[in-house]
Amino acid sequence: MLRVSGFNDRFYLQWHITDACNLSCAHCYNDALKEEPDRKILSSVLENFKRFLDRNRLKGRIHLCGGEPFLSKHLHYLLAEISKSSIPFRILSNGTLMTPDIAKELKRYACDAVQISVEGSGPIHDSLRGVSSFSKAMTGASLLEENGVPVTFMMTVSRKNAACIEDVAGLAAGRAKRFAFSRLVPIGPGSGMSGDVLKPVETKRLFKSFHSLKKKKKFEVPVRDPLWHAYFNKCNPHLVSGCSIGYNGICVDTDGSVYPCRRLPLSIGNACKDDLNEIWNSPLLEALRDRDRLKGKCGRCRLRWQCGGCRAIANAVSGDYLAEDPQCFT
Numbered sequence: 606m607l608r609v610s611g612f613n614d615r616f617y618l619q620w621h622i623t624d625a626c627n628l629s630c631a632h633c634y635n636d637a638l639k640e641e642p643d644r645k646i647l648s649s650v651l652e653n654f655k656r657f658l659d660r661n662r663l664k665g666r667i668h669l670c671g672g673e674p675f676l677s678k679h680l681h682y683l684l685a686e687i688s689k690s691s692i693p694f695r696i697l698s699n700g701t702l703m704t705p706d707i708a709k710e711l712k713r714y715a716c717d718a719v720q721i722s723v724e725g726s727g728p729i730h731d732s733l734r735g736v737s738s739f740s741k742a743m744t745g746a747s748l749l750e751e752n753g754v755p756v757t758f759m760m761t762v763s764r765k766n767a768a769c770i771e772d773v774a775g776l777a778a779g780r781a782k783r784f785a786f787s788r789l790v791p792i793g794p795g796s797g798m799s800g801d802v803l804k805p806v807e808t809k810r811l812f813k814s815f816h817s818l819k820k821k822k823k824f825e826v827p828v829r830d831p832l833w834h835a836y837f838n839k840c841n842p843h844l845v846s847g848c849s850i851g852y853n854g855i856c857v858d859t860d861g862s863v864y865p866c867r868r869l870p871l872s873i874g875n876a877c878k879d880d881l882n883e884i885w886n887s888p889l890l891e892a893l894r895d896r897d898r899l900k901g902k903c904g905r906c907r908l909r910w911q912c913g914g915c916r917a918i919a920n921a922v923s924g925d926y927l928a929e930d931p932q933c934f935t
Contacts, residue, residue: 610845610846610852610853611844611845611846611911612846612849612852612853613666613849613853614664615663615664615665615666615693616658616661616663616664616665616666616853616854616855617665617666617667617668617849617853617854617855618654618665618666618667618668618854618855618856618857619668619670619697619854619855619856619857619866619867620650620667620668620669620670620856620857621670621671621672621856621857621858621859621867622642622647622669622670622671622672622674622677622679622680622683622859623641623642623671623672623673623674623676623677623859624637624638624639624641624671624672624859625638625641625671625672625673625676625677626671626672626673626676626699627673627676627699627701627702628673628699628701628734628735628738629735629794630699630722630733630734630735630794630795631732631733631734631765631794631795631797631798632733632761632763632789632791632794632795632798633793633794633795634790634792634793634794634795634867634868634870635672635793635794636792636793636794639858639859639860640859640860641677641678641679641859642679642859642860642861643679644679644682646861646877647679647682647683647686648686649861649876649877650857650861650876650877651683651686651687651690653876653877653880653881654667654857654876654881655690655692656880656881656882657880657881657882657885658692660882661882665692665693666692666693666694666695666717667687667692667693667694667695668694668695668696668697669683669694669695669696669697670696670697670698671697671698672859673698673699673701673702674696674697674698675696675698675702675703675707676702681710684710684711684714684716685714687714688714688715693715693717694714694716694717695716695717695718695719695720695757696711696716696718696719696720697719697720697759698719698720698721698722698745699721699722699734699738699742700719700721700722700723700741700742700743700745700746701738701741701742701745702741702745703719703744703745703746703748703749704748705748705752708748708749708751708752708754709752711749711752711754712752712753712754716754717755718754718755718756718757718782718783719749719754719755719756719757720756720757720758720759720785721742721745721746721756721757721758721759721781722734722742722758722759722760722761723739723742723758723759723760723773723776723777724760724761724765724766724769724773725760725766725769725772725773726739726769726772727739727740729765729766729769729772730742732765733765733766743776743780746758746780746781747780750779750780750781755782755783756780756781756782756783757781757782757783757784757785758773758776758777758780758781758783758784758785759785759786759787760773760784760785760786760787761786761787761788761789762786762787762788762789762803762811763789763798763801763802763803764800764801764802764803764807765798765801767803767807767810767811770786770811770814770815770818771814774818774823777823777824778823778824781824782824782825783824783825783826783827784818784824784825784826785826785827785829786811786815786830787830788802788803788808788830788915788918788932789801789802789803790868790915790917790918790921791921791922792868792870792917792921796921799921799922802918802922802931802932803932804932805931805932805933805934806934808832808932808933808934809836809934812830812832812833812836812934813836816836830915831846831847831848831912831913831914831915831930832912832914832915832930832932832933832934833912834846834847834908834911834912835906835908835912835933835934835935836934838908838935839911840907840908840911841911842910844910844911845896845910845911846910846911846912847910847911847912847913847914848866848913848914848915848916850865850866850869850890850893850916851865851890851891851893851894852894855881855884855885857876860875860877861875861876861877861878862874862875862876863875863876863879863881863884865889865890865893865916866916866917868917868918868921869916869917869920869926871889871920871926873887873889873890874887892927893916893926896909896910896913897909898927899913899914899927899929900925900927900928900929901928901929902929902933902935903919903928903929903930903933904927904929906933906935908935914929914930914933915930915932918930918931918932919931
């Protein structure tokens with residue numbers, strides 16, 4: 606059957622430019638601190654991505670992340686190089702290292718947005734990310750807003766903070782243009798929180814809460830989690846949507862390793878050595894693109910081509926990236 610894409614029209618590169626971080630978050634997925642890439646490595650990755658976009662006639666977008674990207678000694682160099690390429694970019698940060706000068710620089714380089722992780726009210730946030738991290742993140746968000754740089758609040762939801770959605774929504778009002786969430790993927794150091802992964806009934810409650818926020822329209826609430834299709838229970842047989850891995854994005858780690866998703870750490874090549882076009886045609890990505898290969902309830906679901914579940918959570922819980930999404934509530 607011919608299916609049309611329901612994904613964003615820009616192909617994204619999630620690019621981890623450093624493993625250095627000033628926090629030690631309970632749900633962190635990074636279990637190995639690798640050497641900081643030098644300019645030669647960073648330049649080769651950027652050029653590889655640009656060639657991939659040109660060859661496939663795609664528009665691109667870059668997400669700079671870490672670790673904490675503002676600890677990268679090459680960040681300013683990268684901002685200048687990305688600006689020359691005219692590829693839109695955003696930064697994924699904990700927000701604690703923001704200064705007026707950095708905010709002004711981001712504005713000058715036309716940064717699309719800075720995503721700041723916010724896990725709840727002050728005590729909850731600090732319990733998950735470290736003492737005083739909440740107040741610093743709020744200051745960082747305010748500095749960005751004052752300098753005209755759009756802010757997104759991102760909440761990693763688990764049993765530790767699922768009751769804090771309204772708290773974070775209140776904090777986002779006046780500080781953030783968007784408020785999004787991701788579900789906890791218990792890998793790396795975050796595997797210690799495996800018991801805090803929401804059950805299906807709790808997950809449905811989470812989606813209901815966010816849908817309520819979306820209707821209030823105080824800020825944009827993206828519906829990018831694949832389970833939104835299960836929540837709305839609408840099936841368009843001509844649409845392929847859900848998670849974009851294998852379809853509309855790629856992840857490159859600090860050493861050049863390429864993953865379908867950083868929370869699905871199955872290496873499919875190295876962007877410093879291998880052509881991204883060849884990596885894009887890897888057997889693992891081909892398997893992820895074929896939703897008819899999914900197992901369990903995901904494989905039987907009529908929404909598998911619109912949803913497909915989260916492959917990272919399936920892999921973290923079962924060890925099989927094609928297994929059913931353990932949080933599905935249908």
